[in-house]
Every structure is written in structure tokens, then in C-alpha cells.
Amino acid sequence: MSQPTSASQETHDSRHVHSHPTGDSAGHGSFKSYMTGFILSVILTAIPFWLVMGKVFANHETTILIVVAFAAVQIVVHMVYFLHMNTSSEGGWNMLALIFTLVLVVIAISGSLWVMYHMNSNMKPMSAHDMRNLP
Amino acid sequence: MSSSASNAMSNTEPGGFYDLSGSHHPENGTMLGFWLYLMSDCLVFAVLFAMYGVLGGSYAAGPGPKELFDLPVVAVNTSMLLLSSITYGFAMLEMARNRKPVTLIWLAITGLFGAAFVGLELNEFVHLIHEGAGPQRSAFLSSFFTLVGTHGLHVSFGIVWLITLMVQVSRSGLTPVMQRRLNCLSLFWHFLDVVWIGVFTFVYLVGVLR
Numbered sequence: 001m002s003q004p005t006s007a008s009q010e011t012h013d014s015r016h017v018h019s020h021p022t023g024d025s026a027g028h029g030s031f032k033s034y035m036t037g038f039i040l041s042v043i044l045t046a047i048p049f050w051l052v053m054g055k056v057f058a059n060h061e062t063t064i065l066i067v068v069a070f071a072a073v074q075i076v077v078h079m080v081y082f083l084h085m086n087t088s089s090e091g092g093w094n095m096l097a098l099i100f101t102l103v104l105v106v107i108a109i110s111g112s113l114w115v116m117y118h119m120n121s122n123m124k125p126m127s128a129h130d131m132r133n134l135p
Numbered sequence: 136m137s138s139s140a141s142n143a144m145s146n147t148e149p150g151g152f153y154d155l156s157g158s159h160h161p162e163n164g165t166m167l168g169f170w171l172y173l174m175s176d177c178l179v180f181a182v183l184f185a186m187y188g189v190l191g192g193s194y195a196a197g198p199g200p201k202e203l204f205d206l207p208v209v210a211v212n213t214s215m216l217l218l219s220s221i222t223y224g225f226a227m228l229e230m231a232r233n234r235k236p237v238t239l240i241w242l243a244i245t246g247l248f249g250a251a252f253v254g255l256e257l258n259e260f261v262h263l264i265h266e267g268a269g270p271q272r273s274a275f276l277s278s279f280f281t282l283v284g285t286h287g288l289h290v291s292f293g294i295v296w297l298i299t300l301m302v303q304v305s306r307s308g309l310t311p312v313m314q315r316r317l318n319c320l321s322l323f324w325h326f327l328d329v330v331w332i333g334v335f336t337f338v339y340l341v342g343v344l345r
Contacts, residue, residue, distance in 0.1 A: 028231055034224035041217055045335075049210050052340045060344045067344075071336035075329055082220055082325040090167045101174040105181040112185035 029084055037081025044074040169319045173326050176289075180330050183285055187278040187338065192345070195273035200342030203268055205259070209339045212255045213331065216290075219248030220328045227321055235309050242301050245324070249294045256287045279338065286334055289327050296320055 029037075048067040050056070057063045079085040079098075087095050226241035260280070263269065270280040300320060304313050 028227070029224060031225075031228055034221060034228065038217070038221040038224075041220075042214075045213055045217065045332075048336065048340055049206065049213075052343060053206050053210075064341050064344055067336055067340050071332050074332050078220075078325060078329045078332065082224065082328070083322060090170070093167055094170050097171055097174050101177050104178060108178070108181045109185045109188060113188050116189040 029081065033081050037077055040077045040081070041074055044070050044077065165315055166318060166322075169322060173322060176326070177330075180282075180285070180333070183278075183282040184333060184337065187282045190274040190278040191338075191342065193274035195275075197273040197276070198266075198268050199275065200339070200345065203263060203266075204339050204343055206339065206343060208255060208259060209335055212252055212259075213335050215248050215252040215255065216328050216331050219245045219252065220325055222248060223321055223324050227317065230309055230314060230317055233309055235304065238309065239301055239305060242297060242304075246294055246297045246301070249290055249297070249324075253287055253291055253294070256283065260284070283334060283338065286327065286330055289330075293320070293324055293327060296323070 048070045051063050051066060057066075085094065085098065089095070222241050222245045226238050226245060229238040229241060263276075268276055270277045297320060300313070300316055303316070307313060
């Protein structure tokens with residue numbers, strides 16, 4: 001009585017392992033999700049290049065802001081559709097590591113820019129005489 | 136020391152609170168571990184981006200982005216990497232259907248797109264160096280070559296990894312081990328595309344505007 005049940009359990013398990021070799025970790029994309037991500041990426045790439053190459057806005061700051069915003073959206077699109085990021089994969093550890101990394105990235109980049117900008121602007125101006133007598 | 140540790144392990148009742156046998160994590164550890172590697176790689180690129188942000192305006196009276204960067208070539212380069220991303224996705228879909236030959240074909244196409252990307256980038260580098268705008272010209276060019284070169288090096292290693300996996304898949308088939316390896320490379324490949332979004336936006340597009 002117990003023999004057949006355990007055997008069927010085993011075949012079920014092996015089939016399960018075969019169809020999901022990585023367990024329930026990585027959400028696998030479908031053709032539709034990959035194509036959605038691809039088409040969105042093409043649009044989100046083409047518009048910034050068009051804005052810059054076609055000189056659509058006379059004001060450069062406006063263009064920079066829009067281009068950076070498009071990049072941020074495209075990174076999210078890639079994360080969701082290509083890297084299959086979600087809050088539940090690996091029990092949320094993927095997302096936690098990502099958030100931690102993003103915090104470090106923001107600190108590293110904004111901190112460097114902030115500190116180095118003020119270092120530059122607070123430097124003693126150098127005269128042509130000083131420049132010639134550099135060590 | 137180790138024998139007492141293993142005794143302690145064997146004394147624990149199976150089915151206790153601690154899952155020492157690891158039976159409940161079939162192969163999940165690899166994907167999480169690889170994700171953590173990618174996050175550390177992300178920090179490497181963050182530091183390089185910060186360096187470029189600090190030094191990107193120091194031309195040392197040399198040429199700046201406006202004179203050096205050829206945006207149509209960058210657009211072609213970007214589309215090569217984007218196309219390689221979607222073809223890798225198709226390879227993963229075919230892998231899920233357990234169709235080995237089609238998977239290998241899509242992997243080969245992915246490798247060709249990746250090689251085209253690296254080729255175009257090397258061509259750009261050679262062109263810049265011949266113009267006298269090599270990495271030693273100014274702080275801007277040093278940081279540019281370091282940032283973009285590191286990304287290109289990653290793609291090159293990705294191609295080597297891709298070819299290795301293609302050989303392994305053609306020999307041993309789409310076994311669970313091979314599927315796990317292809318999953319890791321999938322994360323790596325798409326991650327490099329994410330980094331490239333930052334490169335083409337902040338280095339090329341914003342550089343030309345500044």
C-alpha cells in the first residue's frame with residue numbers, strides 16, 4: 001500500500017525538479033513579457049537619441065532631465081522584463097539586496113560628486129606663476 | 136574539531152528546527168549568490184560612474200565629448216546590445232521548452248550581436264587613440280576609457296562564457312546543471328545591458344549636451 005504511493009511521489013518529485021531546475025527562484029519570462037520589454041526598451045532608447053541628435057529642445061537642461069528620466073524608466077523595464085525582478089523571488093532576498101545596493105550606489109555617486117565639486121570650488125585659485133612652478 | 140562538529144550535526148534530529156541537510160533549498164542558493172555577485176559588480180560600476188562624474192569635465196585643454204563622440208555609432212552599438220538581450224531571452228524560452236538545437240542557434244546569434252558590440256567599441260577606441268585622444272590625454276578621457284572599457288571587458292568575458300556554455304550544452308544537453316548555468320549567464324548578460332543604459336545616457340548623450 002505504501003510502496004506505490006512513495007513511488008508515485010518520487011516520480012512526481014523528479015518531474016517537478018526537471019521542469020523547474022532552479023526551484024521557484026527565478027520567475028521565467030514568457031515570449032510576451034520578453035517582447036513587451038524589448039519594444040518598451042526600443043522606444044525608451046530611441047526617444048533620448050532622437051531628442052539629442054535632432055536637437056529637439058533648445059534648452060540643454062530640459063533635454064538632460066528628460067534623457068535621464070527615460071534612462072531611469074528603461075532600467076526599471078529591464079529589471080522587470082529581462083531580469084525578472086519581483087518582490088517574491090528568493091523570498092524577497094533579491095529585492096533586499098537590490099535595495100541595499102541602490103542605497104550604496106546613491107551614496108557613492110552623490111557623495112563623490114558633492115564632495116569633489118566643493119573641493120574644486122574651494123580650492124585656492126592658482127596663478128600663472130604658481131602653475132609654472134608646480135613641483 | 137571537525138569530527139566534533141560533524142557529531143553535533145549528526146546528533147540533530149532530522150526534521151528539527153534547523154535544516155542542516157539543506158533539502159529544502161534544491162538549487163536556489165546559486166541564483167541568489169549570483170545575484171549578490173551582480174550587486175557587487177554594480178558597486179564597481181557605481182564607483183566608476185562616480186569617477187567619471189567627477190572627472191568628466193576635466194578636458195586639460197584637450198578634445199571634449201562634442202568633438203569626439205559619434206552618436207550614430209553609439210546608437211548602432213546600443214541596438215546591438217539590446218538585440219543580444221532579446222535573443223538571449225529567446226534562447227531561455229527555447230531552453231524552457233527543452234529544444235537544444237534552437238537554444239544553441241539563439242545563443243550563437245546572441246554571441247554574434249555581443250561580438251559586434253565589442254567590435255564597434257574597439258573600433259571607436261582605436262579611432263580615438265589615433266586622433267591623439269587616448270586615455271593619457273586628459274582626466275576626462277582616462278575616466279571614459281576606464282568606465283567604457285570595463286563594461287566592454289565584461290561583455291567580452293560574457294562572450295567567452297557564452298561560447299563555453301554552448302560547447303557544454305552541445306555535449307551534455309540541457310541538463311538541470313546546464314539550465315542553471317544558462318540562467319546565471321542570462322542574469323549577467325541582461326545586467327550588462329542595464330549598465331549600458333547608464334553609459335549611453337550619462338557618458339554619451341549627456342556628454343554631448345554639456
